[in-house]
Amino acid sequence: MAREYVRRAEATLEEARRTFKKGDNPLTVRRSQEAVELSLKAVLRFLGIEYPREHDVRDALLEAAASRPMPEWFKAEIEFMASASSDLARKRGPAFYGDEQAMLPPSSLFAEQDARKALQDAERTYRNCERLIRSA
Numbered sequence: 001m002a003r004e005y006v007r008r009a010e011a012t013l014e015e016a017r018r019t020f021k022k023g024d025n026p027l028t029v030r031r032s033q034e035a036v037e038l039s040l041k042a043v044l045r046f047l048g049i050e051y052p053r054e055h056d057v058r059d060a061l062l063e064a065a066a067s068r069p070m071p072e073w074f075k076a077e078i079e080f081m082a083s084a085s086s087d088l089a090r091k092r093g094p095a096f097y098g099d100e101q102a103m104l105p106p107s108s109l110f111a112e113q114d115a116r117k118a119l120q121d122a123e124r125t126y127r128n129c130e131r132l133i134r135s136a
Contacts, residue, residue: 001042002042002045002046005039006038006042006130008038009039009130010126012031012038013032013122013123016028016031016035016118016122020119024115025110025112025114025115026095026098026107028119029118030095030096032119032122033055033088033091033092036085036121039125039126039128039129040057040125041057042129042133043064044057044060046132046136047064047070049068054089055089055092056085056089061078061081061085062078080125084121084124085125088118088121088122091110094109094110
């Protein structure tokens with residue numbers, strides 16, 4: 001299961017890269033969030049942890065770091081990945097639907113720098129998770 005999640009995360013990350021190149025900032029944010037979620041859920045599954053059925057797995061990741069053995073290089077990345085999970089999970093809905101109350105479409109909510117940061121965070125998270133799982 002963990003390896004399958006990592007493969008899906010890689011495919012979703014590739015979609016995020018393509019949408020970034022096309023200038024679709026909101027969809028880049030959305031796909032980046034999905035890649036982070038899949039990557040982190042892969043690690044949780046790999047560690048034998050039943051992850052929460054929600055998009056932000058920050059708490060489960062922090063709990064795993066405190067209770068499960070893992071390489072020091074991966075532990076050093078936990079805070080970053082937990083933060084990326086929370087940040088992108090908050091942006092998931094607006095990146096797809098916009099702000100319906102304010103009647104603002106997603107394209108008015110996310111600029112190129114938002115998409116770039118989301119993509120960079122997703123790439124770093126994916127690399128960490130893929131490396132951990134591949135090392136087993």
